[in-house]
Amino acid sequence: QKEVEQNSGPLSVPEGAIASLNCTYSDRGSQSFFWYRQYSGKSPELIMFIYSNGDKEDGRFTAQLNKASQYVSLLIRDSQPSDSATYLCAVQGGKLIFGQGTELSVKP
Amino acid sequence: DTGVSQNPRHKITKRGQNVTFRCDPISEHNRLYWYRQTLGQGPEFLTYFQNEAQLEKSRLLSDRFSAERPKGSFSTLEIQRTEQGDSAMYLCASSQNSDSPLHFGNGTRLTVT
Numbered sequence A: 001q002k003e004v005e006q007n008s009g010p011l012s013v014p015e016g017a018i019a020s021l022n023c024t025y026s027d028r029g030s031q032s033f034f035w036y037r038q039y040s041g042k043s044p045e046l047i048m049f050i051y052s053n054g055d056k057e058d059g060r061f062t063a064q065l066n067k068a069s070q071y072v073s074l075l076i077r078d079s080q081p082s083d084s085a086t087y088l089c090a091v092q093g094g095k096l097i098f099g100q101g102t103e104l105s106v107k108p
Numbered sequence B: 001d002t003g004v005s006q007n008p009r010h011k012i013t014k015r016g017q018n019v020t021f022r023c024d025p026i027s028e029h030n031r032l033y034w035y036r037q038t039l040g041q042g043p044e045f046l047t048y049f050q051n052e053a054q055l056e057k058s059r060l061l062s063d064r065f066s067a068e069r070p071k072g073s074f075s076t077l078e079i080q081r082t083e084q085g086d087s088a089m090y091l092c093a094s095s096q097n098s099d100s101p102l103h104f105g106n107g108t109r110l111t112v113t
Helices: none
Strands: A004-006 A012-014 A018-027 A032-038 A046-049 A054-058 A061-066 A071-075 A085-093 A094-098 A104-108 B005-007 B009-012 B017-022 B031-037 B045-048 B053-057 B066-069 B073-081 B089-093 B108-112
Touching: A004 A085, A012 A018, A018 A085, A018 A104, A032 A061, A032 A071, A046 A054, A046 A061, A046 A071, A071 A085, A094 B031, A094 B045, B005 B089, B009 B017, B017 B089, B017 B108, B031 B073, B045 B066, B053 B066, B073 B089
Parallel strands: A012 A104, B009 B108
Antiparallel strands: A004 A018, A018 A071, A032 A046, A032 A085, A054 A061, A061 A071, A085 A094, A085 A104, B005 B017, B017 B073, B031 B045, B031 B089, B045 B053, B066 B073, B089 B108
16 A cells, blocks of 8 residues: 555536545554645645644635544645646655646646 | 755666765755555555654665765655656655645655666
8 A cells, every 4th residue: 555645536517616635545654744745847835734633725726634534635726727737745753755646737 | 054965866767777965954954755546546656754763664675776965964765667657747846844734845756768
């Protein structure tokens, strides 16, 4: 079992729709959870971080964490073509481990 | 704050040669990470430092890979006797402390011919 797993993509949504990205992790001792966005040929850039169970909202982005289920998700509301990228889930319990990424395509 | 700086941006080398990459983290960031990324995959953890101490090295990493962070400032990643399978983007990132988000450099793209 991989330490951090993301739902396989690519995920395609129409412009203006909600994109839902999911991630599960295996280490119950993990304390910090991050979502990064990576455009093709670029380095990952931080979108959201969440430390406690529940929801955390920042603009069009909402991160959700459920430690009991070892599940973290990212919702993107009013998706825009500029949101098309690979989204990386990362989990920290010491070192930071990344999932394989989910490619999102937002169609105009 | 000038961000995380990595050099060189690109490196082409012949199989069997040694290569060394440098990473300058954001000043006063205690943690420094090295990752490797290939096309279509997420960043793969290689090693990380807390100041000058190397806290962990990936079990998947062969003995050909070594990293240092003398004086807790910049870091170097050396690959000895490169193989074609070492071709990848090597990413460096730093963070203020153990719970802080990582800030990534632009990476060093290695091509082994």
